[in-house]
Amino acid sequence: MPQSSSLHVAIVMDGNGRWAGRRGLPRVAGHRAGAEAVRRTVEAAPDLGIGALTLYAFSADNWKRPASEVAALMRLFARYLRTETPRLLKNGVRLEVVGRRDRLPAPLVAAIGAAERATARGTGLRLRLAVDYSARWAIGAGVVLPDVDLLIRTGGERRLSDFLLWESAYAELHFVETMWPDFGPAELAAAVADFHARERRFGGLSEAVAG
Ligand code: FPP
Numbered sequence: 001m002p003q004s005s006s007l008h009v010a011i012v013m014d015g016n017g018r019w020a021g022r023r024g025l026p027r028v029a030g031h032r033a034g035a036e037a038v039r040r041t042v043e044a045a046p047d048l049g050i051g052a053l054t055l056y057a058f059s060a061d062n063w064k065r066p067a068s069e070v071a072a073l074m075r076l077f078a079r080y081l082r083t084e085t086p087r088l089l090k091n092g093v094r095l096e097v098v099g100r101r102d103r104l105p106a107p108l109v110a111a112i113g114a115a116e117r118a119t120a121r122g123t124g125l126r127l128r129l130a131v132d133y134s135a136r137w138a139i140g141a142g143v144v145l146p147d148v149d150l151l152i153r154t155g156g157e158r159r160l161s162d163f164l165l166w167e168s169a170y171a172e173l174h175f176v177e178t179m180w181p182d183f184g185p186a187e188l189a190a191a192v193a194d195f196h197a198r199e200r201r202f203g204g205l206s207e208a209v210a211g
Contacts, residue, residue: 006051007149007192010164010171011041013055015155015179028072033181035080042093044185045125048192052126052146056163060100060134074104077131078111085115092124098145099133135165147171150195152188154180172198 013034020030038055045053058073081095088095097112104112112131128145138144148164148171156177160168174191176183199206 007049007195008052008054008146008167009045009050009188009192010054010148010151010168011056012151012153012155012161012163013037013057013180013183014153014157016181018155019179019181027069028076030179030181031073031076035076037181037183038080039084039087040184041188042088042125042127043091044188046091048189050125050188050192052128054098054128054130054145054148054164056133056161057129058099058131058133059162060132060137061162063103063132074108077129078105078108081108081111081115085118088115088119088122088127092122093119093127094122094125095119096126096128097131098128098138098143099131100137101132103132130163133163135160135162139166150174150191152176152191154178154183154187170200170202172200 016030016034017027018030019033020027023029041055042053057077062073063070085095095115097116101109101112108131145164145167148168151160151164151168151171152174153159154176156175158175164171172195174194176187176191178187204210
């Protein structure tokens, strides 16, 4: 049963390239495996008390990657949206894409619009994919999402990389070595358990000190 509390969890999905490289595979194979991890994570979220999940799929700085990798990612996002929409609908997920759309390829923009419209009445998990997203840009444009409770980054790096800077003002940060394609329900459950073990004071005193 889903827990009653509703958390906003955000994830920097890092490590696809390294995951592929270690297996002698092209980077795009890591991104494809990453899409499987997205599905597992989305489906595990509601039972862990997660009401909103924001995933960093493509940053505004990712345009600096080779054109072939960028094109493969754009096709992968469009394919994910088209093939996953029936499952999202079945699971009551409401999908939204945040970020700039004016630089995305037209077939992806169309797939985003179709997936958003199809899932608009979902009453379960709110799934947000951040595509061509920059927190600095979003803050400047006045596009601010609900506060993040827990921000997870896979792949061993410990930085925010222009993701949800404003919304993460009081987020608990959870960094794991796991490469994104290896992430799944067990890792998500461990991150949520770690979150619940922390004391969030929001600048106040701990209950023990305040009495
Ligand atoms: C970072 O790993 C990952 C990305 C830039 C792309 C994220 C995309 C996915 C998880 C694919 C599927 C997503 C959806 C929404 C279907 P990296 O390539 O920077 O890894 P590295 O640091 O090991 O090179």
